[in-house]
Amino acid sequence: MAETNKGRSEEEVARAFVNHYYHLFDNDRSSLSTLYNPTSLLTFEGQKIYGVEDIFNKLKQLPFDQCRHLISTVDSQPSSMAGGCGGILVFVSGSIQLHGEDHPLRFSQTFHLVPLPQGSFFIQNEMFRLNYG
Amino acid sequence: MAETNKGRSEEEVARAFVNHYYHLFDNDRSSLSTLYNPTSLLTFEGQKIYGVEDIFNKLKQLPFDQCRHLISTVDSQPSSMAGGCGGILVFVSGSIQLHGEDHPLRFSQTFHLVPLPQGSFFIQNEMFRLNYG
Numbered sequence: 315m316a317e318t319n320k321g322r323s324e325e326e327v328a329r330a331f332v333n334h335y336y337h338l339f340d341n342d343r344s345s346l347s348t349l350y351n352p353t354s355l356l357t358f359e360g361q362k363i364y365g366v367e368d369i370f371n372k373l374k375q376l377p378f379d380q381c382r383h384l385i386s387t388v389d390s391q392p393s394s395m396a397g398g399c400g401g402i403l404v405f406v407s408g409s410i411q412l413h414g415e416d417h418p419l420r421f422s423q424t425f426h427l428v429p430l431p432q433g434s435f436f437i438q439n440e441m442f443r444l445n446y447g
Numbered sequence: 448m449a450e451t452n453k454g455r456s457e458e459e460v461a462r463a464f465v466n467h468y469y470h471l472f473d474n475d476r477s478s479l480s481t482l483y484n485p486t487s488l489l490t491f492e493g494q495k496i497y498g499v500e501d502i503f504n505k506l507k508q509l510p511f512d513q514c515r516h517l518i519s520t521v522d523s524q525p526s527s528m529a530g531g532c533g534g535i536l537v538f539v540s541g542s543i544q545l546h547g548e549d550h551p552l553r554f555s556q557t558f559h560l561v562p563l564p565q566g567s568f569f570i571q572n573e574m575f576r577l578n579y580g
Contacts, residue, residue, distance in 0.1 A: 357522045357538070389490045389574045393526065393534075393559055401526075403536075405490070405557045405574040420578055422555035424538045426526055441522045441538040445553055445578045 328390030328404040331427060331435065336383040339373075346373055349437050351428075357441040380413035393426060401438065402427045407445075420445040461523030461537040464560060464568065469516040472506075479506055482570050484561075490574040513546035526559060534571065535560045540578075553578040 322330075338345045347370040350356075356363045356372065363372045385408040393401035404425040409418035426439035455463075471478045480503040483489075489496045489505065496505045518541040526534035537558040542551035559572035 355524045357524060360520065360522065362524075386579075387493065387576055389493065389576070391488045391490060391495075391572045391574065393572060394561070403557065403559060403572050403574070405555075405576070407555060407576050407578060422538075422540060422576070422578065424536065424557045424574075426536060426559075428527070439524045439526060439536050441524065441536070441557075443520055443522070443538070443540050443555070445540060445555065446519075 324390045324392050324402045327402055327427070327435065328388055331402075331404060331425070332385060332388050332406060335425075336385065340380075340382050343373055344370070346370070351436045351438070354437055355439050356437075359443060378412045382411045384409050384411065384418065400429045402435070457523045457525050457535045460535055460560070460568065461521055464535075464537060464558070465518060465521050465539060468558075469518065473513075473515050476506055477503070479503075484569045484571070487570055488572050489570075492576060511545045515544045517542050517544065517551065533562045535568070 335346070335349065338349075347366055350366045350369050352365050354365060354369060356369045358372060361372075363369050385406060387405075387407045389405040391403045393403050404427060406423045406425070407421070409420050411418040421442065421444050423443075424439070424441045425437055427435040428438040429435050468479070468482065471482075480499055483499045483502050485498050487498060487502060489502045491505060494505075496502050518539060520538075520540045522538040524536045526536050537560060539556045539558070540554070542553050544551045554575065554577050556576070557572070557574045558570055560568040561571040562568050
C-alpha cells in the first residue's frame with residue numbers, strides 16, 4: 315500500500331488498509347497484486363495459495379466479476395508486543411454484494427500486514443471465509 | 448497449551464489448539480487463563496483487553512455460563528516466512544449454542560499463537576466477533 319506508517323496507530327493503518335484493499339478489489343482487482351510479496355500466503359475458502367503470482371491468478375479467476383464489499387467491523391492489534399516485526403493483524407467482517415444477486419454474502423477475513431523498510435506494508439497473511447448459515 | 452511443537456505442521460498445532468481452547472471454554476472456562484501471557488491482547492466484540500488478568504476477568508464475566516462451540520472451519524498459516532518468531536495464525540468460524548437459547552450464534556475468531564522456549568504456545572493475539580445477519 316502506498317501509505318506510510320509514520321506516527322499512525324495500528325487502528326489508523328488498519329482502517330486505511332481496509333479502505334484501500336476493498337476499493338481496489340471492487341474497482342481494479344488486478345491492482346491488488348501490488349499489496350503482496352513473494353512470501354505472502356492467501357487461504358481462500360480453505361485453499362492455500364503462495365506468492366504474488368499465484369495469488370494474483372486466484373483473485374483474477376474468482377467466479378464473479380463485479381462485486382461490492384460492505385464492511386461491518388474492523389478490529390486490529392499489533393502482532394507482537396515484544397520488539398517483533400512491527401506487524402499488524404486486521405480482522406474484518408462484512409458482506410459482499412455480487413452483481414446480479416439478490417442477497418449479499420456474509421464474510422470474515424483476517425490479514426497480517428508486515429512493514430517494509432520504506433514504511434509501507436505488504437500482506438504477509440490473508441485468510442478469507444464466507445459465513446454460511 | 449500443554450502440547451509441544453516438535454515435528455508438527457502448523458495445521459496440526461492449530462487443530463490441537465482449537466480443540467483444546469474450545470474444550471476449556473465450554474467445560475472449564477477459568478482454565479483458559481493458562482493460555483495467555485502478560486503481553487496477550489484480546490479484542491472481544493470490539494473491546495480491547497490486555498494481559499492475563501484482565502482477559503481472565505473478561506472471560507469470567509461473559510453474560511452466559513454454559514455454552515457449546517461447534518466449529519465449522521479452521522484455517523492456519525505461519526505468521527512469518529522469513530525467520531520470524533515461529534508464530535501461527537489460526538482463523539476459526541463456527542457457532543455457539545448458549546444454554547436455554549433456541550438458535551446458535553455464528554462467530555468468527557482469529558488467534559495468533561506464539562511459541563515459548565519449552566515448545567508450547569501462548570495466545571499473543573485474539574479477536575472475536577459474532578456474525579450477525
